Amino acid sequence: MTYCLKCQDWISQSVTWSTLFLPSQQTSLCDSCNSQLVRINGAICEKCGRQMPSRMICDDCKKWQTNDKYRDVLQFNRPLFPYTPFMQEIITQWKYRGDYQLKEIFTPYIKKEIRNFYPTKSFTIVPIPLTDERHQERAFNQATAIAEVIATHYENSIITALSRKSSHSEKQSKKSRQQRIKTKNPFFLTKSLETDVLLVDDIYTTGMTIHHAAKLLKEAGSPNIYSFTLAR
Amino acid sequence: MNFSKTLAGKLLLTSELPLTKPTIDYLIRTDQLKQLPSITTKYGRYQCNRCGNKNKQLFANIPCARCNHTHLYCRNCVQTGRVLQCDTLITWNGTVPSWSLQAQPCYWTGTLTPPQQKAAQSITQAISTHQNELLIWAVCGSGKTEMLFPAITKSIKERKRICIATPRADVVRELFPRLQHAFPHTEIEALYADSPDRTDKGQLIISTTHQLIRYHEAFDVMIIDEIDAFPFHHDQTLPYLTDRACKLDATSIYLTATPRPEHKRKIRQRKLPVQFVPIRFHGYPLPIPTLKIEINLRKKLKQGTEPKALQQFLVTRSTSRQLLIFVPTIELLKKVADHYQEVAVHAEDPARKEKVDQFRQKKIKTLVTTTILERGVTFPSVDVVVLDAGHHVFDEAALVQIAGRAGRSPGDPTGDVLFIHQGKTNAMEDAIAQIKMMNKKGKKR
Numbered sequence: 163m164t165y166c167l168k169c170q171d172w173i174s175q176s177v178t179w180s181t182l183f184l185p186s187q188q189t190s191l192c193d194s195c196n197s198q199l200v201r202i203n204g205a206i207c208e209k210c211g212r213q214m215p216s217r218m219i220c221d222d223c224k225k226w227q228t229n230d231k232y233r234d235v236l237q238f239n240r241p242l243f244p245y246t247p248f249m250q251e252i253i254t255q256w257k258y259r260g261d262y263q264l265k266e267i268f269t270p271y272i273k274k275e276i277r278n279f280y281p282t283k284s285f286t287i288v289p290i291p292l293t294d295e296r297h298q299e300r301a302f303n304q305a306t307a308i309a310e311v312i313a314t315h316y317e318n319s320i321i322t323a324l325s326r327k328s329s330h331s332e333k334q335s336k337k338s339r340q341q342r343i344k345t346k347n348p349f350f351l352t353k354s355l356e357t358d359v360l361l362v363d364d365i366y367t368t369g370m371t372i373h374h375a376a377k378l379l380k381e382a383g384s385p386n387i388y389s390f391t392l393a394r
Numbered sequence: 395m396n397f398s399k400t401l402a403g404k405l406l407l408t409s410e411l412p413l414t415k416p417t418i419d420y421l422i423r424t425d426q427l428k429q430l431p432s433i434t435t436k437y438g439r440y441q442c443n444r445c446g447n448k449n450k451q452l453f454a455n456i457p458c459a460r461c462n463h464t465h466l467y468c469r470n471c472v473q474t475g476r477v478l479q480c481d482t483l484i485t486w487n488g489t490v491p492s493w494s495l496q497a498q499p500c501y502w503t504g505t506l507t508p509p510q511q512k513a514a515q516s517i518t519q520a521i522s523t524h525q526n527e528l529l530i531w532a533v534c535g536s537g538k539t540e541m542l543f544p545a546i547t548k549s550i551k552e553r554k555r556i557c558i559a560t561p562r563a564d565v566v567r568e569l570f571p572r573l574q575h576a577f578p579h580t581e582i583e584a585l586y587a588d589s590p591d592r593t594d595k596g597q598l599i600i601s602t603t604h605q606l607i608r609y610h611e612a613f614d615v616m617i618i619d620e621i622d623a624f625p626f627h628h629d630q631t632l633p634y635l636t637d638r639a640c641k642l643d644a645t646s647i648y649l650t651a652t653p654r655p656e657h658k659r660k661i662r663q664r665k666l667p668v669q670f671v672p673i674r675f676h677g678y679p680l681p682i683p684t685l686k687i688e689i690n691l692r693k694k695l696k697q698g699t700e701p702k703a704l705q706q707f708l709v710t711r712s713t714s715r716q717l718l719i720f721v722p723t724i725e726l727l728k729k730v731a732d733h734y735q736e737v738a739v740h741a742e743d744p745a746r747k748e749k750v751d752q753f754r755q756k757k758i759k760t761l762v763t764t765t766i767l768e769r770g771v772t773f774p775s776v777d778v779v780v781l782d783a784g785h786h787v788f789d790e791a792a793l794v795q796i797a798g799r800a801g802r803s804p805g806d807p808t809g810d811v812l813f814i815h816q817g818k819t820n821a822m823e824d825a826i827a828q829i830k831m832m833n834k835k836g837k838k839r
């Protein structure tokens with residue numbers, strides 16, 4: 163007997179032929195929670211990876227493509243899950259409540275899918291940083307936690323090439339898109355890389371954060387920058 | 395500055411202290427604050443000292459950026475603020491708070507019925523003799539809040555600290571204004587998640603049991619409402635919290651209309667003192683449920699065919715009362731509600747509160763419901779039907795509580811209670827036996 167990571171209900175692993183003879187699969191969610199954890203499938207926006215009714219570029223990405231400064235900084239983003247209310251609950255519990263262990267919900271999905279996402283394997287993994295204050299308060303950086311899972315798969319190193327300025331610590335969600343586009347870059351470079359880069363974050367909302375980070379790395383000499391987020 | 399009222403009896407994470415770092419350091423240096431380890435590990439066992447969790451599966455490791463070590467945190471109480479192993483818990487070790495002296499704190503002008511008075515006396519006596527525990531077995535509709543007033547009055551006069559704990563936030567919200575009204579000069583606070591009435595210096599605290607996670611040896615009197623609604627079986631957290639919130643010589647008063655088997659056993663073995671309140675405040679006996687068997691009931695319900703027993707009941711009943719129909723499952727809820735074109739409500743229903751309010755305002759004549767309306771809610775004049783009363787969700791306590799929805803007002807002190815089943819169960823028989831026992835006790839006085 164184990165507990166569901168999300169709702170802490172008992173998971174009763176019923177003995178079936180497969181559980182009897184196959185190596186037991188690590189179940190981290192109960193059936194009810196598991197059924198709510200849907201993957202992005204079917205057509206996507208080829209830039210940000212968002213689920214779309216048909217293969218096309220989404221409105222957010224069209225805006226990035228018309229912006230001269232940011233048009234070429236990011237190759238593309240790939241997310242695993244649509245940002246549903248259920249996903250929002252998990253991520254809230256994970257990063258705001260600080261329930262670090264919840265990353266185990268995502269680990270098997272990341273391991274399974276990451277290899278299909280990118281045309282190269284030789285990139286440096288760069289997690290999106292938190293401000294020092296927030297990092298202390300939260301005691302962990304959720305982007306680093308995801309990056310670590312990816313790193314074990316690729317045997318690539320994680321390099322903290324970016325830092326976040328503390329004056330920009332105000333909550334992103336309170337600003338409108340227009341405000342965000344105008345916002346100054348909240349990051350600064352602590353190390354320039356000559357390799358391709360995989361940026362890692364938990365959520366891709368409008369793409370602001372990822373584009374800001376990518377721009378700095380691109381200007382510092384990284385040829386190709388890709389990104390991975392849990393949700394879009 | 396005097397911190398004793400805000401900090402005495404509390405058990406807080408350093409981050410929850412409403413104080414600056416220099417003040418905290420000063421209070422620790424002068425031994426007014428005590429630091430305790432947040433998580434203890436001993437012989438391979440873990441314990442979270444905030445919520446009492448000892449279940450290893452509910453601890454996890456975190457690579458902590460605060461102390462640069464990987465260590466434990468507690469997942470059991472993460473909803474009320476994460477406990478890191480590198481954190482400390484803080485308790486007050488300074489002067490004892492002195493609550494204001496009140497000669498006559500109670501402004502309630504009502505009178506208690508003789509059975510209420512008897513219960514009130516035994517509660518007051520239990521507290522003054524520092525009796526450990528007392529269970530008040532009071533039927534649904536006996537008016538238990540008022541029974542508490544004499545003991546609360548005496549405790550306030552003696553400058554004691556009192557807690558009323560309940561599993562449900564609804565109850566806290568309902569009790570708070572009533573107690574404020576009755577004890578207008580007493581510092582009262584209401585604690586539930588996101589409560590606007592948290593003052594941090596209550597002498598009388600009305601709290602959900604979960605919120606007691608921030609208390610430690612605080613109360614002289616602990617009143618636990620609906621003790622049978624505690625999820626005792628697989629969650630030891632709540633009994634641990636209520637226990638820890640009590641001072642060592644405190645008195646615990648348990649209120650229930652339907653004690654759990656383990657409490658009943660202790661009562662029989664005379665290990666738990668009990669006081670019955672067998673009769674409702676209006677003086678009328680409890681309605682006794684009628685049993686009606688229906689062949690192939692479950693099959694009929696599944697097919698959406700109307701059970702004959704229900705049909706007969708519906709045509710013969712007088713329609714002056716509203717009707718509550720209890721069903722065992724959500725699946726059945728939809729079928730029955732569709733069939734009769736009535737409103738249905740269940741626990742996850744987003745419009746639950748609105749629907750119940752509409753029923754209370756008599757805008758809806760009939761409400762089909764799962765067991766969520768089995769307790770706590772009072773409607774003045776209803777008949778009650780339980781469909782498939784033999785289903786396992788309807789245990790003895792649930793059936794007694796459901797039957798207790800009928801006949802609540804002095805204007806209409808009776809009401810029909812009908813259990814439709816396809817085979818009598820022990821739960822049904824025991825529920826009826828319990829109701830009859832209370833009525834008999836009520837008559838004897």
Ligand SMILES: [Zn+2]
Binds near residue numbers: 210
């Ligand atoms: Zn897009």
Ligand SMILES: [Zn+2]
Binds near residue numbers: 444468470
């Ligand atoms: Zn805990």
Ligand SMILES: [Zn+2]
Binds near residue numbers: 459
């Ligand atoms: Zn730490």
